[in-house]
Amino acid sequence: MSSSAQDLIPQLDIGRTFGALFIAVTLAGVLFGLCSGQAFIYFQTHSGTGMTLYKLAVIWLWILDALHLALITHCVYYYLVINYANVSELTEIVWSFKLQIILEVFIVYGVNLLYAYRIWIISKGQSRTLRLPIIVGIIIFSNSGVAIALIWAVYQCHVFSDLLNAEWTTFMTLGSIAFADIVIASSLCYLLATSRTGFSSTDSLITKLMAYIINTGCLTSICSLAAIITCAVMPTNFIFLAIEFLLAKCMAKAFS
Known part of the structure; x- marks a missing residue:
């Protein structure tokens, strides 16, 4: 066992580490159930439209969401059941933890x-908003580089104490996700606001869509920011990792 692992064992608080992950997995199961219900309703509502891009996207996201839930469940099962009372193993990072990232x-x-x-579809035919999809695409492409850095840094870690040295990748990735969510939500709201027709029924629908977009954008942004804050304030426990477990579920639910 490495010296870093030996240093971590006396400080290990099961309640704030693997207990937090256990609670996160439980909540993730609930969110996965809600996403599955939303996907079922979506397919029931659009049963006569044939296979579309959005249907394929919903299926693909549901499969990834299910696999993510399976991996975080295995992660918690490995530490709390398979290695029950085996404290030395609790400091090692299991493969499923890395793969779920x-x-x-x-x-x-x-x-x-x-x-x-979706932004590109809405902005078509509006010359003054054609730059929005390009700007959003550049932001997402740039953020993917940050995510690759996070994956690389995590795969260099062997024990949980090593994650302290990779905090910068966590801050950058979560910060970029929150920034992208804000830009996407703002862009969609702007496009919808410029699409008002003056008819009360149509404008009322647009207002409801804008409220929904703002709420879902805030949900994912708050989740990312909460993980950043808890990681900065409490880096020695796993509360920020528990929030990260829920981030994928919030993203999938926001789209579906």
């Missing part, structure tokens, strides 16, 4: 790309 990246940036495509 890759799936989380695919979910988050996949949803962002779908939103960018």
Whole structure:
């Protein structure tokens, strides 16, 4: 066992580390159930439209979401059941923990790309808003580089204490996700606001859509910012990791 692992064992607080992850997995299961219900309703509502891009996207996101839930469940099961009372193993990073980060990246940036495509569809025919999809696409593409840096840094870690040296990648990735969410939500609201027709029924629908976009954008941004704050304030426990477990579920639910 490495010296860094030996240093971590006396400080290990099961309640604030793996207990927090256990609570996160429980909440993730609830959110996955809600996403599954939304996906079922979506397919029931659009059963006569054939296979479209959005249907394929919903199926793909649901599969990734299910795999992500399976991986974080295995992660918690490995530490709290398989290695029950084996404190030395609790400091080692299991393979499923690293792999779930890759799936989380695919979910988050996949949803962002779908939103960018939605912005492009809405902005077509409006010359003054044609730059918005390009700007959003550049931001998402730049953020993907930050996510790759996060994955690389995590795969260099072998024990949880090593994650302290990779905090900068966590801050950069979560900060870029929150920034992209704000830009996407603002862009969609702007496009919808410029699409008002003057008819009360149509404008009322647009207002409801804008409120929904703001709420979902705030949900994912708050989740990212909460993970940043808890990581900065409490870097020795896993509360920020528990919030990260829920980020992918919030993104999938926001799109579906």
